[in-house]
Amino acid sequence: xxxxxxxxxxxxxxxxxxxxxxxxxxxxxxxxxxxxxxxxxxxxxxxxxxxxxxxxxxxxxxxxxxxxxxxxxxxxxxxxxxxxxxxxxxxxxxxxxxxxxxxxxxxxxxxxxxxxxxxxxxxxxxxxxxxxxxxxxxxxxxxxxxxxxxxxxxxxxxxxxxxxxxxxxxxxxxxxxxxxxxxxxxxxxxxxxxxxxxxxxxxxxxxxxxxxxxxxxxxxxxxxxxxxxxxxxxxxxxxxxxxxxxxxxxxxxxxxxxxxxxxxxxxxxxxxxxxxxxxxxxxxxxxxxxxxxxxxxxxxxxxxxxxxxxxxxxxxxxxxxxxxxxxxxxxxxxxxxxxxxxxxxxxxxxxxxxxxxxxxxxxxxxxxxxxxxxxxxxxxxxxxxxxxxxxxxxxxxxxxxxxxxxxxxxxxxxxxxxxxxxxxxxxxxxxxxxxxxxxxxxxxxxxxxxxxxxxxxxxxxxxxxxxxxxxxxxxxxxxxxxxxxxxxxxxxxxxxxxxxx
Amino acid sequence: xxxxxxxxxxxxxxxxxxxxxxxxxxxxxxxxxxxxxxxxxxxxxxxxxxxxxxxxxxxxxxxxxxxxxxxxxxxxxxxxxxxxxxxxxxxxxxxxxxxxxxxxxxxxxxxxxxxxxxxxxxxxxxxxxxxxxxxxxxxxxxxxxxxxxxxxxxxxxxxxxxxxxxxxxxxxxxxxxxxxxxxxxxxxxxxxxxxxxxxxxxxxxxxxxxxxxxxxxxxxxxxxxxxxxxxxxxxxxxxxxxxxxxxxxxxxxxxxxxxxxxxxxxxxxxxxxxxxxxxxxxxxxxxxxxxxxxxxxxxxxxxxxxxxxxxxxxxxxxxxxxxxxxxxxxxxxxxxxxxxxxxxxxxxxxxxxxxxxxxxxxxxxxxxxxxxxxxxxxxxxxxxxxxxxxxxxxxxxxxxxxxxxx
Numbered sequence: 001x002x003x004x005x006x007x008x009x010x011x012x013x014x015x016x017x018x019x020x021x022x023x024x025x026x027x028x029x030x031x032x033x034x035x036x037x038x039x040x041x042x043x044x045x046x047x048x049x050x051x052x053x054x055x056x057x058x059x060x061x062x063x064x065x066x067x068x069x070x071x072x073x074x075x076x077x078x079x080x081x082x083x084x085x086x087x088x089x090x091x092x093x094x095x096x097x098x099x100x101x102x103x104x105x106x107x108x109x110x111x112x113x114x115x116x117x118x119x120x121x122x123x124x125x126x127x128x129x130x131x132x133x134x135x136x137x138x139x140x141x142x143x144x145x146x147x148x149x150x151x152x153x154x155x156x157x158x159x160x161x162x163x164x165x166x167x168x169x170x171x172x173x174x175x176x177x178x179x180x181x182x183x184x185x186x187x188x189x190x191x192x193x194x195x196x197x198x199x200x201x202x203x204x205x206x207x208x209x210x211x212x213x214x215x216x217x218x219x220x221x222x223x224x225x226x227x228x229x230x231x232x233x234x235x236x237x238x239x240x241x242x243x244x245x246x247x248x249x250x251x252x253x254x255x256x257x258x259x260x261x262x263x264x265x266x267x268x269x270x271x272x273x274x275x276x277x278x279x280x281x282x283x284x285x286x287x288x289x290x291x292x293x294x295x296x297x298x299x300x301x302x303x304x305x306x307x308x309x310x311x312x313x314x315x316x317x318x319x320x321x322x323x324x325x326x327x328x329x330x331x332x333x334x335x336x337x338x339x340x341x342x343x344x345x346x347x348x349x350x351x352x353x354x355x356x357x358x359x360x361x362x363x364x365x366x367x368x369x370x371x372x373x374x375x376x377x378x379x380x381x382x383x384x385x386x387x388x389x390x391x392x393x394x395x396x397x398x399x400x401x402x403x404x405x406x407x408x409x410x411x412x413x414x415x416x417x418x419x420x421x422x423x424x425x426x427x428x429x430x431x432x433x434x435x436x437x438x439x440x441x442x443x444x445x446x447x448x449x450x451x452x453x454x455x456x457x458x459x460x461x462x463x464x465x466x467x468x469x470x471x472x473x474x475x476x477x478x479x480x481x482x483x484x485x486x487x488x489x490x491x492x493x494x495x496x497x498x499x500x501x
Numbered sequence: 502x503x504x505x506x507x508x509x510x511x512x513x514x515x516x517x518x519x520x521x522x523x524x525x526x527x528x529x530x531x532x533x534x535x536x537x538x539x540x541x542x543x544x545x546x547x548x549x550x551x552x553x554x555x556x557x558x559x560x561x562x563x564x565x566x567x568x569x570x571x572x573x574x575x576x577x578x579x580x581x582x583x584x585x586x587x588x589x590x591x592x593x594x595x596x597x598x599x600x601x602x603x604x605x606x607x608x609x610x611x612x613x614x615x616x617x618x619x620x621x622x623x624x625x626x627x628x629x630x631x632x633x634x635x636x637x638x639x640x641x642x643x644x645x646x647x648x649x650x651x652x653x654x655x656x657x658x659x660x661x662x663x664x665x666x667x668x669x670x671x672x673x674x675x676x677x678x679x680x681x682x683x684x685x686x687x688x689x690x691x692x693x694x695x696x697x698x699x700x701x702x703x704x705x706x707x708x709x710x711x712x713x714x715x716x717x718x719x720x721x722x723x724x725x726x727x728x729x730x731x732x733x734x735x736x737x738x739x740x741x742x743x744x745x746x747x748x749x750x751x752x753x754x755x756x757x758x759x760x761x762x763x764x765x766x767x768x769x770x771x772x773x774x775x776x777x778x779x780x781x782x783x784x785x786x787x788x789x790x791x792x793x794x795x796x797x798x799x800x801x802x803x804x805x806x807x808x809x810x811x812x813x814x815x816x817x818x819x820x821x822x823x824x825x826x827x828x829x830x831x832x833x834x835x836x837x838x839x840x841x842x843x844x845x846x847x848x849x850x851x852x853x854x855x856x857x858x859x860x861x862x863x864x865x866x867x868x869x870x871x872x873x874x875x876x877x878x879x880x881x882x883x884x885x886x887x888x889x890x891x892x893x894x895x896x897x898x899x900x901x902x903x904x905x906x907x
Contacts, residue, residue: 405608409517409615417510424503 024147025083026050027062027093032079034059035066039238043248047079053251056235057181065096097143100152101134107158108133111375114165118341119378121429128425133374135421137414138395142364145410146401150364153183154371161347161372164196165340173197173224177231184252188354188368192347195330197224199337258360259313263476265363266397266483267356269318272310274481279309318359325353332499341379345498348372352491363401366394366487378429382497385439386490388426389448392419393490396451397483400476408459447486454482504644505631509623512651516618520611520661530600536610536664537600538566540592543582546575548595551748555759560595569762572745573699577669581613614660614668621672626650629679629857635822636682642860649866650675650856655873659846667846670700671853677710678829678857682822686714686730687737694741701763705836705850709828712813716820765842766798775845778838801841808835829854848873 029048037045042059043052052059066077073088075081108130115121121129143151160175176193179186202221239248264270307313326349333346351368355361370390377387395415402411426439440448458475462468525534545554545561545568554575557563568575585592585606592598592606630636630647637643660668673696680689693710697703714734721727749755779788779801788797809832816828833851837843852873859866 406521406604410514410521413510413514413517417507417514420503420507420510424507427503 022050024085024090024093027147027149028076028084028089029079029082030054030059030062031066031069032077032081034063035069035077036079040242040244043239043244043251045079048082051251053254055181055184055252056239056248057178058183061182068092093147094144097147097149097151100149100155101143104151104155104158105134107155107162110162111158111165114162115375115378121378125425125429128421128428129374129378132418132422132425133371135418136367136371136374136395137411137418138370138398139367140414141395141398141402141411142367145407148364150367153179153186154367156182157186158371158375161344161375164343167340169197169200170220170223170227174227174231177228181231181235185362185365185368188358188365189347189350191326191330192333192343192350195333196340196343196346199334205337259318261360261362263363263400264480265355265361265365266393266480266487267358267361268484268488269313269357269361270480270484271488272313273307274477276307276310283309315359318357321357322353325357326350329353329495329498336501341376342501344372344376345501348376349495349498352494356488356491363397366397370394380497381430381439382493384426384430385444386494386497388422388439389444389486390490391422392448392451393483393486395419396455397479397487399455400479412455450482454478505627505647508644508648508651512623512657513615513618515652515654516615516657516661517611519657520614522662524607524610524662524664527602532565533600534664539578539610539664539666540601540606541566541599542568542575542578543585544593544595544598546579547582547586547593552752552755555755555762563762565599567762569765570700571698571759571763572749573695574666577666577699584613585609610664611661614664614666617666617669617672618660622668622675623651625672625675625679629675629682633679633682636826636857637860639860645863646856646859649859649870650853653852653856653870655849655852655870658874659849665846667700667849670696670703671849673699674703674706675853678826678854681710681713681825686717687734690714690734690737691741694738695745698742698745702847702850705833705840705847706829706854708809708813708832709816709825712816712828713820713825716817719817720820766794775843776838776848777840777843798841801839805836805839808839826854826857830858 025048029050030052033042033045033052045051069077069092072092073086075086076084076089076092078084112121112126112130112133115129116126139150139154142148156175156179160172160179162172163169163175164172173193176186176190180190198221201224202217204218236245236248239245259269260273264273329346329349333342336342348369351365351372355365355369358365370387373383373387373390376383378384392415395418399411399415458479462475467474524536527534527536549560553561555563555568557567561567582593588609589605592601592609626647630643630650633643637646656667656671659665673692677689677693677696680686680692690710693703693706697707715731718727718730718734721730743750746756749759779797782788792800812828812831812835816824830851833854837847837851840847852870855866855869
């Protein structure tokens with residue numbers, strides 16, 4: 001029953017009748033494609049600019065929904081109806097998100113039941129943390145206003161994590177493969193799965209627990225491998241048979257898109273770009289640099305751009321950097337056997353590294369970090385601290401996604417409410433264990449307060465100063481850079497903590 | 502305290518979610534709806550001199566959403582109108598801006614409601630429920646009453662969706678109740694008069710206040726004390742009235758005209774469908790055909806007053822805050838059922854006092870809240886299907902939330 005109550009938080013945001021983002025049209029288009037066209041046309045069709053760029057299982061998922069969509073409004077299923085937005089269409093789409101969030105709720109409950117076995121969690125705190133995870137303001141904004149199915153996908157992820165926490169590793173693996181075939185962004189965290197599952201299921205140990213390198217893998221290894229292969233076959237099989245594998249992969253991994261998205265995700269590259277711009281401006285002023293092409297990288301279009309002063313970055317650089325930064329935590333995971341919570345930590349760190357150093361990262365990927373971290377948030381004081389800071393930063397960094405003035409009150413109150421609930425939980429939980437001392441030191445508090453100033457600047461002062469004409473993307477850049485500093489700080493702190501456990 | 506803030510934030514969040522929906526009469530010329538009425542009042546009050554606000558003239562056509570609330574509403578409209586004119590003169594240009602609709606304007610209007618909430622309603626709720634042991638013995642009971650009030654969907658669906666400013670008059674009313682609980686009688690009187698001067702529907706609550714104060718002063722030790730307090734109260738009330746009506750005082754004809762606008766006998770016994778006694782009775786006896794409006798008004802008045810008598814007398818004999826809150830509910834219920842020309846929105850006047858007893862009778866109050874929302878469902882389903890659907894969606898979560906408190 002408590003699940004149902006919390007469940008009802010989600011639908012509230014769906015009441016956004018008319019102004020929807022492009023992602024809404026994207027999904028409508030996919031409903032239309034999967035409904036009207038035979039499978040072999042799914043990844044070839046490009047009538048709309050929003051081509052299918054999620055893996056096949058997601059296409060199947062859209063197909064199943066389209067079967068229901070026809071009862072709501074048949075016209076949404078005609079591909080040529082670009083930007084079709086009737087009331088029934090909006091209603092249907094919103095309802096699907098709400099409906100799939102049920103899975104999310106279930107998975108959270110499963111995970112929290114496991115958490116309860118590890119730490120002492122009173123019933124009221126259980127409810128609170130459920131609300132905090134389920135009602136993560138950033139997720140709410142992205143899913144229900146901006147329109148995506150992240151709730152559902154995180155439901156699958158958390159289900160997979162829950163199964164691993166329950167030591168049902170094979171089921172965990174199955175759900176993760178399904179997840180990968182629903183949205184390939186979860187490749188970011190695949191290394192953690194690979195290392196953990198291999199260590200647990202495949203590697204043989206001798207009596208003292210050391211891994212025997214030169215022995216045959218355990219029997220479970222074969223089951224594991226067959227599950228993985230089975231899921232991928234079900235997903236990609238039809239396309240391999242049709243000889244379209246290359247086309248599908250090309251759609252899924254469009255590497256041409258540039259180091260950063262049009263709104264720089266607050267990662268290392270945002271800082272890198274900023275340094276480059278800063279040095280360029282400095283260089284121009286000091287006369288060191290000849291007049292260069294001033295095409296702004298924050299011009300809002302996704303295109304490739306060469307850095308002016310600092311060396312250019314290619315995908316291979318980001319890949320190597322990501323892999324290198326992931327290695328220490330993966331090694332630590334390998335060493336700490338039989339500790340599924342360590343697995344959750346590595347998962348978070350993998351997501352973190354990929355977010356910070358990856359190629360063309362979306363700001364929405366911050367959810368990949370914050371949601372697993374919310375499971376860990378009560379396990380230790382450090383994790384609580386970094387979760388608190390990261391929570392505020394991540395939700396603030398998602399603000400630019402929701403930019404119309406009508407939505408300002410919503411996103412501000414969502415952020416404030418969520419943070420406030422989090423503080424309530426932390427007060428209630430930690431008071432009974434430790435002396436109530438503040439978690440954040442002065443600099444961290446100042447940083448978070450600084451967010452308020454950034455917000456005020458972006459909302460009012462920028463416009464008042466008249467800079468919105470000459471420097472239209474300054475607010476976005478400031479948001480990116482300010483948030484990336486905080487995120488890098490949290491990454492560093494969490495990594496240090498994790499390696500020292 | 503943090504819990505109260507959380508509920509507040511959640512309440513604001515819900516209100517703003519509702520505000521994203523269309524308002525009443527959106528895109529429906531020639532008359533549009535309540536939203537246009539409020540906009541029109543801003544237009545009238547900003548452009549015309551005070552004397553002409555309630556009078557039919559070429560500039561002020563009373564048939565097109567003429568002002569029919571007391572002066573405080575008019576002053577509030579003036580304030581909003583001035584801000585509106587500063588933002589964009591097109592919002593309030595005389596005649597030309599009729600039926601003006603735009604995204605910016607909608608945002609502006611929604612913000613005005615939010616401002617009232619932040620300035621009046623939310624502080625009022627805090628005043629009433631925070632640390633006020635007279636209402637509920639336990640802290641969690643107090644908190645549940647507070648949540649019931651903040652999250653009652655009926656109020657914000659009307660205010661943010663349909664578009665009105667009920668939170669202003671109800672907020673002032675709540676302040677009056679809060680002050681009464683703190684034994685600040687004269688202040689309570691002042692705020693109640695202010696609430697009354699914002700919307701005349703607050704008359705529903707006037708009898709309980711009157712009976713309570715009368716009873717309380719009667720219980721004073723000496724007759725002289727009683728008389729003294731009574732006269733101070735009378736003076737305070739009268740003074741507040743005079744302050745509110747100050748600009749109109751030198752013109753009796755104008756005052757009568759305003760009273761005619763505020764109490765429209767000509768409008769008839771009831772409009773559309775409303776859950777009042779007379780409406781239900783009309784199914785069998787066609788009351789509208791049997792009696793003239795003025796006769797019917799008299800019948801309503803007599804029934805209402807006589808039925809309110811038991812509760813008022815009881816309150817007079819036992820002027821305690823506990824009795825007061827039940828009396829508020831009883832009498833406003835009677836008024837709702839038996840008054841002349843009751844709007845379905847008037848159920849708000851019953852629902853808000855009901856939240857005072859939420860900690861003691863959670864189930865009944867919950868049930869009542871849900872029924873009151875279903876009424877909106879039916880009323881609005883003719884106007885918009887989205888509004889009806891939205892009501893359903895709000896009532897079910899509210900249902901669950903409320904049962905959680907039990």
